[in-house]
Amino acid sequence: DVVAVNASSEDELAGHVEQADALMVYHMISLSRKTLEQLQQCRLIVRCGVGYDNIDIHFARKRRIDVVNIPDYGTEEVADSAIGMALALARGIHFLNSRLRAGQGPWSYSQAVPIGRLRGRVFGIVGLGRIGTATALRAKALGMNVVFYDPYKPDGYDKALGIRRVERLDVLLQESHVLSMHCPHTEETHHMIDAAALARLPHGAYLVNTARGAVADSAAIPGAIASGQLAGAAIDVLEEEPPSDKEPLVAAWRDPGHLAYHRVLINPH
Known part of the structure; x- marks a missing residue:
């Protein structure tokens, strides 16, 4: 199943992403430790774009969540x-x-x-x-x-x-x-x-x-x-x-x- 979350900030993700197996996010949504700690089974985060400074990749690595980007996007x-x-x-x-x-x-x-x-x-x-x-x-x-x-x-x-x-x-x-x-x-x-x-x-x-x-x-x-x-x-x-x-x-x-x-x-x- 694919679920589209109508969120424009990290706080608006609460209650929608905890059970996700994978996440796709754009630059306006941050994924800090606060949110990553709540992900119970996520194994992949896709940054829909080039830069991934909006994602705490170090903590994601500790949680064994792969983070990938799209280097030729745009x-x-x-x-x-x-x-x-x-x-x-x-x-x-x-x-x-x-x-x-x-x-x-x-x-x-x-x-x-x-x-x-x-x-x-x-x-x-x-x-x-x-x-x-x-x-x-x-x-x-x-x-x-x-x-x-x-x-x-x-x-x-x-x-x-x-x-x-x-x-x-x-x-x-x-x-x-x-x-x-x-x-x-x-x-x-x-x-x-x-x-x-x-x-x-x-x-x-x-x-x-x-x-x-x-x-x-x-x-x-x-x-x-x-x-x-x-x-x-x-x-x-x-x-x-x-x-x-x-x-x-x-x-x-x-x-x-x-x-x-x-x-x-x-x-x-």
């Missing part, structure tokens, strides 16, 4: 979204649409000036897995200079793809006109893009995050937008989804008086 689609978001920001598409729809400013592209040419600019990638690679190929096709940081990739990927690698994150940050996040969320990558990291980017850079919400400190983004350090940010993932109204980035994004209102894109993952 590879092309997420890469398309990353490039689409970067273009919408860098070409002023989102900014002009948002301003003109609200009746603000003249009916002129000049509102978004300067709109820089992307060809020849550095498109920085953190994490060259399947999605990072697919995004790199798209950015390269647009004539951008693709540079990546991934300390876990063996030598040769840069040569095979015709892109450049750097050995340190700070070097990537200093060069990237567009910074696109494609790494998993781990203890090592938690908030790796914080206020200090954003300050290392060239002034007026763009941040795109389609990886995991917690790899970037979203609370640092409104300040970087307000100062002009970031010209825009496209966020496809948040640490909590749906987000709280008190989440600083969401609050700024919804505030017509904040620059983030026109310069930040937020999509549900």
